[in-house]
Amino acid sequence: MIIWLQFAVLLAAILVGARMKGIGLGVMGMVALAIYIFLFRMRPADPPIDVMLIILAVVTTAATLQAAGGMDYLVRLAEKILRSKPALIVLLGPLVTYMFTLFAGTAHITYSLLPIIAEVSTKKRIRPERALSISVIASHLAITASPISAATAAILTILSGKVELLEILKVCIPATLVGTLAGVAVCWKQGKDLDKDPLFLEKMKDPEFAKSINADTEAAQAPLQPGAKTSVLIFGLAVLLIVLVGAFPDMLPSFGEGLSNLAVDAAGRIKMSAIIELVMLAAAAAIMLLCKTSAASVAKASLFTSGAQAVVSIFGVVWMSATFMQTNTAVIEHTLGDMVRSAPWTFAIALFLLSILLFSQAATTKALMPLGLSLGIIPPHLVAMFPAVNGDFVLPGYPTLLAAINFDRTGSTHIGKYLVNHSFMIPGLVSVSVSVAVGFLLAGILW
Template identity: 80%
Template structure:
């Protein structure tokens, strides 16, 4: 019976992935309906915390975008990227990593990828080298960000055994080591542009050749008046989240034994609730101080992307959690001996599921509780956290497609066999090394 249920789960994910957007969410609900009415499976708890964190963080990021703060940050990044064009393969991914850690989402890189592509092309460095590892770096940043839904989900699952700052202390350096390994394999990836037959053929077109060397750095509209102020407010909110995670005694406590969505059984406010409160409070501050309209926030591209992510996670995580809850005994029996003798092998399961779920938060919510029940200690689960970045394997994630579209030279591509694309090798190397580095740093710091 479990194999029939698993087949339904896989079919729902595959069809949802082809539908794109909210497809994963709605197909997850279809599978869940079959689980409940056909197989009489008891539904698990829906991922309310993860959904609310995504909504609050993305709403605040969209408010930052509507206030002009995102434009201000992009211009800062552009100065950095253009300052050392010969090092774009190194500076590009480090920039996207820092931005995505700060914002808690990889979707912020849409504004940076065209700059990376342009700088690479003008310097006649193959854009595939910088773009591929820059996209992977932005994904690793999600599992290194203190305000991402994935990080908050992990902290909640670990139940206070490891705090938010401790997770970040391991995940940030581990991600940076993984990114540097990815940079190393991308440094000479593919043919140089002056030897690439596809690029040389395109350069025969005078219009294309002229557009390649046109300087676009100065063609920008003036910044909105509250742009810099909005960045300061957002930054203070991120800092406050880290502080309350490091010093939970700063928060009020309540009578134990009455848990709810915001309070745990000990009477302490959950970290997820604090992220939601602080982020939406920051959004209100940006709107009031920077005079940003709510209509502009609702129209921001980040707000639309966040709404789509919420629906997708709602359906696919609820479906996966129900499957895991119903078949927990069978799964534990199958994986138990292997995982207990070699705990690192659980990272492979995390990676494989993340390929299908296209979400670090969804993968964390679905598999990390299973890891605890299998007896994996919390420090090891933190070390494996970067393994949930398998969303690059199937080239359907929006950041991958954006990078391909921004590269006018055609060097960044999807291969003939679908999985032999530009992001595969740097992704496998960066994620694999990040997990290995995670075990090293967890052993030292936790």
């Protein structure tokens, strides 16, 4: 059937794009889209403009926070917490990375924490794999609980009028926290202790390696920038305002029924996605003005670069996937309909499998959640399944996974011989599964 040829094109674009890394997924998605349009004569779906704009707005504000020194201030606070109880690093590491991502809306913020987690673990002779693996998974789960993440904005847009932001947060924050704690439980004794690990013991025979491991690496910290604390306060107030507006949508002005657009829905209310963009960029302006941060320094911030790559990737891969789904909706609904209607939770498997390929929670949400609605899955169940879009750890190519592996000098955090038998697999599967199960439980209680 022609659908299998079209699916082969989609799969090839994703696999090649994933190997290219960076903006590879985005540009290869556009190649596949061109094949769909000009060879298969498929009608293109709407490009994911709303998700792209949210990513740009949130990442710009996070980069402004970084340029103002606010990120350095947060990292120092986190470092104090992590070093205060080194014996509990397997618990504190993931909780800190979770809170960081929940606050900032992106997992890229955790790069500065991973080397601290690795060092504290090694100094305490706790196998770094235990803390690093679940810390990375926790940062990914927090994306599906953050009020300002692109993934949350995507599901909010798809379920507009059926579910409010606060209802998503009531389910997803406790569900992903419980999922994280379940991951901590399985990681607590993961692998051999360092003093019994033959690989580590062999490395310790090298005097230079042993000296570097035992050395005090807490470098003298440079003074914080003058506006660092103020920038964190402004960013925090912006996040709080978004949550308040989501909790009390009547606060928003209404313009009467009429033509909808990217900013206003058919009922005349400003869309939540537009609110996130507006508040975030206004917060960025406030940080620049009050903390004397230059626009040039924001553009040079590492978070801004990461965000630009994410926008290109989502642009290509979501537009390609949405076009494939739109063209083949009838076939897919006929194939999956009976199974999903009798057991709605099975749709979570589809979300998980697609997220493995797309390496993006927002892209997976935007590409597949509309299909869930068309299959008749009720919104509370879709919210419960939202954490299932965190399958990006299965293939160990995501930047946070690679960073954790590189920061672990003991070699305990690793990619296995068979690629998928890596350090993140078991904690990831347990955490996501428990999050979805708890999500269904909470959705049943709250709705």
